[in-house]
Amino acid sequence: MDMPSKMQPPNDILNSKTFCSALSDCRRPVDQANSLPAACYHSDEILQYEKETIFHNNWLGLGRADRFKEAGQYETLEIADVSLILIRDRDAKLHAFNNACRHRGARLLEGDGKCRAIRCPFHCWNYSVDGRLVAAPHMEDTRDFHHETSGLVEFELKIHAGFIFACFSPDPPNFERHIGDFDQLHSPWPLESLVSTRRIRFENDCNWKLFLDVFNEYYHLPYVHPDSINDVYKKPDAGDRTSGAYASQFGETEGTGGLLAAEQAHTLPPIPGLRGRNSRGTRYTWVFPNMTFAASTEAMWIYEAYPLGPRKCAVYQTMCFPQQSVDLPDFEARVRYYYERFDAAVEEDRIALENQQRGFNSPFTLPGRYCVGLEPNVSGFANWYAEQFQ
């Protein structure tokens, strides 16, 4: 790729020939593809485009459905300028609402918790947990005002394999096409039945895509995680050919990918039903754009990444185990070794990611090439992402 002869003005990246040609260089098989241009990792203009095009129009992976156990249990998520309420109603149905009052727009809920109704803190309009407006004080004289048409704005939501997917667009893309052959490829793992045992949030000073990139590649393991987890991972299989908006790669492990190399003696029982090579390795999957997970021998771990700015992101991590393991009397003591492994790896990745972000902040950083065997998921995402700009 040629160096740009003249830097483009910062508000015109999307129309620049250099940027468009750099994106088209991502739309090739991994052995021929370039990585994404640096602007995708530092530019306000690109982030704005991502919000409007990628986040507001696609199915987003929002973690596991089983964390909403009771009626009225909710969590708010800040996603690309949209504040979202996920809440379970009295019939156990999960809803995704715009977190803004239908009166004059005030934010309704913060953080997570449990409520009997959603009450606006501004003028006290009250909504039921299924989104209906049930009370609005002193509104009798307002003509043609109807409770029935003043409920919360609701987004499309689907639960698939135990994962929540939502789409902000009133005209969402076809979900079956989005998922493609996901079920077939993941059929050895009983994904739907796995139980969430920990969900944590943290922030990283890097672009949201960088977090997902590093989770999905084996290349950095010996250099970023030499003493913690590198010895566990063997050379992975080639990346899978997939249909649908996701990439996936399986690799065998020496012991489990869920524990530090030095703590393999603390393995919990295997996921029931896993056979052959699937019982000796981990499948890393990235469901585009923002959710990734690893289905392993006795656990599954999931990350969702959301932009907080071009150079900052929020990440949620969820750990899941089979019910049989969660029911063990000493589960709480044994699962701590798993949490310790993830805390250690996340911290090692954080240092590498903040360093990588500093390199990507320069407008003179050029796209690179991929290691074919170790970075196919990263290339698969870049290919899909570049397509969203066409």
Ligand code: FES
């Ligand atoms: S903005 Fe919510 S009741 Fe007025």
Ligand SMILES: [Fe+2]
């Ligand atoms: Fe890592």
